[in-house]
Amino acid sequence: DSRLKSREEYKNINFLITAGGTKEYIDPVRFISNKSSGKMGLAFCDSVKKRGGSFRLICPSSVEAHYPAVFADTAGDMLARVNDFISECDILIMAAAVADYKPKKYFSSKIKKNNGHMCVDLEKNPDILQEISGYKRKNQVFVGFAAESDNLQENALKKLKDKKLDMIVANDISRKDIGFDSLYNEVTVFFADGKVEHIGKKRKSEIAEDILNFAVNIFKNKKG
Numbered sequence: 001d002s003r004l005k006s007r008e009e010y011k012n013i014n015f016l017i018t019a020g021g022t023k024e025y026i027d028p029v030r031f032i033s034n035k036s037s038g039k040m041g042l043a044f045c046d047s048v049k050k051r052g053g054s055f056r057l058i059c060p061s062s063v064e065a066h067y068p069a070v071f072a073d074t075a076g077d078m079l080a081r082v083n084d085f086i087s088e089c090d091i092l093i094m095a096a097a098v099a100d101y102k103p104k105k106y107f108s109s110k111i112k113k114n115n116g117h118m119c120v121d122l123e124k125n126p127d128i129l130q131e132i133s134g135y136k137r138k139n140q141v142f143v144g145f146a147a148e149s150d151n152l153q154e155n156a157l158k159k160l161k162d163k164k165l166d167m168i169v170a171n172d173i174s175r176k177d178i179g180f181d182s183l184y185n186e187v188t189v190f191f192a193d194g195k196v197e198h199i200g201k202k203r204k205s206e207i208a209e210d211i212l213n214f215a216v217n218i219f220k221n222k223k224g
Ligand code: CTP
Pocket: 075, 094, 095, 096, 097, 098, 099, 100, 125, 126, 127, 128, 129, 130, 143, 144, 145, 146, 147, 159
């Protein structure tokens, strides 16, 4: 029946899913992070499971994952963990919001307040997708995300190309009714072959299913 079919659809496909915002520590109790809750990444886990695929989840320990996960708090940790597991995956879903910068210096003791101002020098983090793009296998599918407040199409297309992605899921973060903290989203997906698909406002769980279907179709076509 159709329920059985849905449980088998992604059988024998291995997904690697990253979720949540990385934390870049200043001292033992303070960090720089971002608004990503990890909900979108977890929605991918749910739908992969529902369709009988297997996945490995990599996320910061603060993400309330109802799945076993490999923890990676910082961008540096996440790069290392993605490197550990990338070769065994067919489809990478890079939903994590990786911090672009980290504090230049980590203070191993808690910083005390003083009477003057306080400066935190930042340096660039590695770009995980960029780093792994060099050894992407022909039959792997890499899916990236782009949260944009302006020039959505132009920025998303540049990331698609620079990071050698098969597809990029772009959402407009200037919209208050969707995205961060919301169960809903609305996205535009740009594909490496030039195709564009808009997914109108709906639950993140439903958006995850649409995106996975696109990715699995690309994977099946690559495999031939
Ligand atoms: N990404 C990554 N490593 C980083 C930063 C981002 O792998 N250090 C990934 C994200 O997980 C996402 C994609 O790259 O899938 C795009 O992230 P985004 O922040 O939109 O793009 P950036 O390249 O960081 O550019 P900018 O933030 O300046 O728009």
